[in-house]
Amino acid sequence: MAARAGNGRPPAGAALAAPARSLDLAATAFTWRGLAGLAEALPPGVGSVARRAPARLLQESWVRGDRLPAELLVGHADVVHATNFVLPPLRAARGVLTIHDLSYLRTPDTVSEASARYATLVPRGLRRAAAVITPSQAIAEEVIAAYRLDPDRVTATPLGVDGRWFDAAPPKPEWLRERGFPERYLLFVGNAEPRKNLGTLLSALRGLHGTYPDIPPLVLVGPPGWGPALDTAGLPAGAVHGAGYLSEADLRTAVAGAVALCFPSRYEGFGLPPLEALAAGTPVIAADIPAVREVTAPVVGTAVRLVPPTDVDRLADALLDVIDGGYAGLSDGLGGVRRSGAVDADPREIGRRHARAFTWRRTAALTAAVYRRAAGS
Incomplete structure (x- = not known):
């Protein structure tokens, strides 16, 4: 420039x-x-x-x-x-x-x-x-x-955060069918490269699938990236679905319909996908790393749950809590007291309000x- x-x-x-x-x-x-x-x-x-x-x-x-x-x-x-x-x-x-x-x-x-x-x-x-x-x-x-x-x-x-994220709506059944998406799914958005820490996310899912029924598939959205091939051994057929690159409009729809956005990166400079998910009204499970903590801190325990990026067990616990309880599963032992407002406040709107501060x-x-x-x- x-x-x-x-x-x-x-x-x-x-x-x-x-x-x-x-x-x-x-x-x-x-x-x-x-x-x-x-x-x-x-x-x-x-x-x-x-x-x-x-x-x-x-x-x-x-x-x-x-x-x-x-x-x-x-x-x-x-x-x-x-x-x-x-x-x-x-x-x-x-x-x-x-x-x-x-x-x-x-x-x-x-x-x-x-x-x-x-x-x-x-x-x-x-x-x-x-x-x-x-x-x-x-x-x-x-x-x-x-x-x-x-x-x-x-x-x-x-x-x-682009203003169109705040108008994102979950997908309709025909949208899911046309793109091969499951009805209920966890979502990862980004390049499949080593820094994104997908191996830890797959390990957490592997443990859940071995113990609990009805764990939603993980949908991977984004370009192929680079690095070692993802190890899906030990995961049932259909547990991981590669959706490839989506248009911006389709990406917003996919995020709005997810059970949770998973952002397990080992290292990041910012944390835009979590903010976009908040704007779309979607819970976030993310790595507790400095940049992500900085941009999500006011809504941790309300609309976001942070876990150490190398702790497979805590990541698995967070995934299971959100799969079972939605936003209620983000509290991470906070006893239902949300850090960003009253217990009866709508966590979806709290997350959106936080995302609106980033223009x-x-x-x-x-x-x-x-x-x-x-x-x-």
Whole structure:
């Protein structure tokens, strides 16, 4: 993302009377595939700038030094925002770098070869950056500690929940039949990659199926991912159903109809699927890790239950409690006292109200403030 702030040189044709702190935004992608549909994906008022170059060649160049500055690819900018870990060399622009998580440091056994390169690329970008953005305060604190940064350089800009999630409705029988979904199901949404910890979730289900009847199937929604094949040995036929990629509308429907969203990740930078599930009125069983705890804390015990990501037995207990008791099964021994309100409050609405606090408008406002500070620094 390239930003031209009002206190810098205005773009050609800009109105001289524009507000002093207005932003002129343009976006680019440093891959051929990313550029293909970029213009159509941008919101009104955001243009696109593009100069095609092989992404692998660019990264190799940026690993080796300060050749090929970003301005050669995007033209003049006051601020260049690298939204995905890699900030290119810069001539005169101020750099803003988004670091989504530190999985390449915290869980290196779960990242791809491409992500492992961030161990080299991120420190280079941090040396160039005037400001750093993270999706959560938990990750901000990790980045500050790992790279010994001035806390004033790092800003958490929490992600937002699309408003359409709040209108999501459970699927009708014909929808289930057309997509091969069971009538009652647990749901996982995401890539099937090692960091998502599906092995622990399957182990918990394996124990339940060996003891209890009528455990709902687990539906996996998302692209294939990578890593070792999932071990479904010991699970009955039909206990795990791969639904593959769903459209956004179908995904909202699938989440709204689930007994619970299961989010057992070993490590995350934020926790958007749990928030989207709350918006859709669906209970959440998630890993008790810093970023997820941060975004769900006010509704833990009411609309969310957190369990240690490596504790198979506690995860199995949580699944069984919610399968049997719905929202009542989320209390985790709290004696029916919900942390976010009265015992007789509707937990579904409490969860939705919490999710409404996460808006993309707030994300944009916080990000724009970072651009302005960077441009003026």
